[in-house]
Amino acid sequence: MRRVIVRRSSVHGRGVFAIKPLAAGERVLQYKGEITSWRNAVRRHQREGVEGHTFLFGLSNGSVIDGSRGGNSARWLNHACAPNCETIEDQGRIFIHTLRAIEPGEELFIEYLLAIDDPPNEEVRAQYACRCAASGCRQSMLADAA
Numbered sequence: 001m002r003r004v005i006v007r008r009s010s011v012h013g014r015g016v017f018a019i020k021p022l023a024a025g026e027r028v029l030q031y032k033g034e035i036t037s038w039r040n041a042v043r044r045h046q047r048e049g050v051e052g053h054t055f056l057f058g059l060s061n062g063s064v065i066d067g068s069r070g071g072n073s074a075r076w077l078n079h080a081c082a083p084n085c086e087t088i089e090d091q092g093r094i095f096i097h098t099l100r101a102i103e104p105g106e107e108l109f110i111e112y113l114l115a116i117d118d119p120p121n122e123e124v125r126a127q128y129a130c131r132c133a134a135s136g137c138r139q140s141m142l143a144d145a146a
């Protein structure tokens with residue numbers, strides 16, 4: 001039974017929305033895609049990616065899941081600094097869990113905390129700027145942006 005759909009988001013591009021009531025702590029989606037190296041994924045993104053949309057999800061072993069290859073609707077999850085979902089790594093796979101009950105029609109958000117090997121330059125910072133408008137917005141989707 002489908003519990004979420006992808007449609008246009010007022011925040012950014014497309015987003016993932018609940019179409020059924022979701023309970024807190026529910027496993028909603030798996031973040032699918034090709035597992036590859038950061039280097040390979042970043043090179044691929046620069047070559048054919050859509051600016052401002054990242055489909056990369058970092059794993060604790062240093063590789064990434066590239067949702068632009070074989071990905072599912074989880075790749076359209078938008079970032080928020082006060083998200084209503086979290087990501088849980090389980091044996092090399094990533095799952096999206098709700099942090100609280102979510103009503104039908106609400107958009108699902110995760111916190112990206114993107115780690116970038118090199119210190120981000122102005123261009124990268126601008127590309128990953130956050131405009132989620134939460135009171136505690138960090139203004140960035142990058143993990144170490146101070």
Ligand SMILES: [Zn+2]
Binds near residue numbers: 081
């Ligand atoms: Zn924010």
